[in-house]
Amino acid sequence: MESRRKPIFLHYRSSRTLILATVSFAVFIDVFLYGVIIPIAPYVMQYRIKVPDEHVQEDITYSIIAYAAGLLVGSPIFGYLTDIFQNRRWFMIAGLVALLLSTVLLCLTKVLWLFILGRLFAGVSGAVTWSVGLALITDSFPSDQIGKMLGIVSTGMVAGAFLGPLLGGVIYAKAGYYSVFAVVFAFVTIDIFFRLILLEQKDLKKYEDTPDLVSEEVAIDIAEEVTESKTPGDSNTSELIRQQQPPIKETRVPSGLKLLKDMRMLNSLFITVVLGWVMTGIEAIVPLRVEQIFHFDSLGAGLIFLPLAITSVFGVVTGWWVDKRGCRMPIVLGLILGCPVTVILRLPTEDTIGHKVLLFAIMALLGLVMACLLPAAMSEVSRCVMAIEEKNPGCFGKGGAFGQAFGFFNVAYSFGNVIGPIEAGFVADADGFKTATWTLGLIFFISAIPAALLVDGYLFAKDAPENDTSGVNEETQMKRAPDVIELAEAQ
Numbered sequence: 061m062e063s064r065r066k067p068i069f070l071h072y073r074s075s076r077t078l079i080l081a082t083v084s085f086a087v088f089i090d091v092f093l094y095g096v097i098i099p100i101a102p103y104v105m106q107y108r109i110k111v112p113d114e115h116v117q118e119d120i121t122y123s124i125i126a127y128a129a130g131l132l133v134g135s136p137i138f139g140y141l142t143d144i145f146q147n148r149r150w151f152m153i154a155g156l157v158a159l160l161l162s163t164v165l166l167c168l169t170k171v172l173w174l175f176i177l178g179r180l181f182a183g184v185s186g187a188v189t190w191s192v193g194l195a196l197i198t199d200s201f202p203s204d205q206i207g208k209m210l211g212i213v214s215t216g217m218v219a220g221a222f223l224g225p226l227l228g229g230v231i232y233a234k235a236g237y238y239s240v241f242a243v244v245f246a247f248v249t250i251d252i253f254f255r256l257i258l259l260e261q262k263d264l265k266k267y268e269d270t271p272d273l274v275s276e277e278v279a280i281d282i283a284e285e286v287t288e289s290k291t292p293g294d295s296n297t298s299e300l301i302r303q304q305q306p307p308i309k310e311t312r313v314p315s316g317l318k319l320l321k322d323m324r325m326l327n328s329l330f331i332t333v334v335l336g337w338v339m340t341g342i343e344a345i346v347p348l349r350v351e352q353i354f355h356f357d358s359l360g361a362g363l364i365f366l367p368l369a370i371t372s373v374f375g376v377v378t379g380w381w382v383d384k385r386g387c388r389m390p391i392v393l394g395l396i397l398g399c400p401v402t403v404i405l406r407l408p409t410e411d412t413i414g415h416k417v418l419l420f421a422i423m424a425l426l427g428l429v430m431a432c433l434l435p436a437a438m439s440e441v442s443r444c445v446m447a448i449e450e451k452n453p454g455c456f457g458k459g460g461a462f463g464q465a466f467g468f469f470n471v472a473y474s475f476g477n478v479i480g481p482i483e484a485g486f487v488a489d490a491d492g493f494k495t496a497t498w499t500l501g502l503i504f505f506i507s508a509i510p511a512a513l514l515v516d517g518y519l520f521a522k523d524a525p526e527n528d529t530s531g532v533n534e535e536t537q538m539k540r541a542p543d544v545i546e547l548a549e550a551q
Contacts (some may be wrong), residue, residue: 095224130183
């Protein structure tokens with residue numbers, strides 16, 4: 061057998077800690093880059109690209125459509141490809157290339173179509189980061205830790221969503237356009253370092269035969285070596301061992317089509333749409349509201365989201381709960397509580413300290429609601445894949461379907477991001493801010509009903525224990541290795 065040179069610092073580069081840090085920071089910089097453009101886009105159009113005033117809003121809309129197009133089209137495609145080729149690292153690097161192209165174009169261009177192209181590349185980068193990155197987290201951690209890890213990733217997302225618009229507006233006002241991108245390039249440099257040194261857990265398995273990394277395929281190889289050392293009459297043992305493994309069903313039909321036939325998966329994607337819908341709806345109508353009541357400038361309008369970002373760190377707690385008890389309670393509780401919390405955004409109506417404190421308290425409660433919902437929604441997507449494959453082993457083929465599942469998650473959240481500002485802005489213009497908060501709260505409440513029925517599996521199903529993902533639990537997988545060896549020795 062041809063020897064392969066062991067990569068330097070193999071254990072560190074393929075460690076779960078580095079994988080978590082890389083994906084979390086990649087998600088952060090993706091959301092940050094999207095947000096940092098928002099407050100400065102009108103000035104870019106007017107003073108750098110020289111767009112006539114009457115076309116500024118139209119061209120900003122085109123740039124947002126370009127971002128959404130890259131995200132919506134790229135997410136399922138990259139999710140499918142990463143499952144087929146079974147390689148997350150190189151797709152993360154491909155996403156890095158798209159991120160670099162986007163950053164350079166947005167920073168340097170003074171031509172409209174290049175600016176729009178930069179936003180398109182940003183959408184492609186986000187598609188890779190979310191679909192491939194979240195699948196990498198699911199690949200790398202045992203099923204009883206995935207919720208907690210996704211909770212940490214969600215904190216990075218909220219931090220990027222808050223810091224992007226805030227720093228973009230402040231730095232542009234104080235230091236100018238290129239200073240904004242100096243900060244962006246600093247973050248991108250860190251992202252480059254993380255992605256280039258990253259190795260997957262399977263890379264470690266190629267070079268190390270430690271017991272805690274023995275997979276089912278390695279177990280088969282070990283069992284075959286054991287049988288080869290026995291008598292010639294045992295030549296049929298390896299075939300018998302292979303018959304003990306779940307059959308792999310080869311199919312040319314994309315695994316994602318199977319996912320979209322599952323009601324539990326469709327429900328999880330619906331919940332994801334709701335999260336994107338309500339959050340961007342609030343982001344669309346609250347800044348104007350506080351400007352009218354409190355006369356905040358752009359900095360003050362950005363700071364109102366600070367309590368939301370701070371309380372979102374409790375997503376780690378939600379992840380821990382999900383790993384122990386399942387997703388149903390935090391999702392249903394978050395959706396039900398989200399209804400009154402969204403509605404009471406109408407209460408601050410006077411330019412007083414008391415009403416300002418009240419607004420900040422409500423935004424903090426909203427952060428807690430999102431801390432309940434977002435990590436649990438991510439975990440539910442991965443658990444849907446696990447449950448489907450547990451019922452039909454090998455139905456997704458050798459590559460699995462986590463990449464495609466999180467690609468659909470990304471599409472769903474992005475779709476919510478598109479319709480949220482449109483719906484909330486339209487209602488606020490037509491019938492006022494108070495009616496808009498009612499509609500957003502009602503969306504939360506209505507979505508709690510199918511969530512209660514379908515999250516963690518159908519509520520009234522017989523012989524369907526809640527939070528059952530034992531078929532893919534890493535401890536179960538590890539235990540199968542010695543079982544296979546014992547089977548070989550028994551022949």
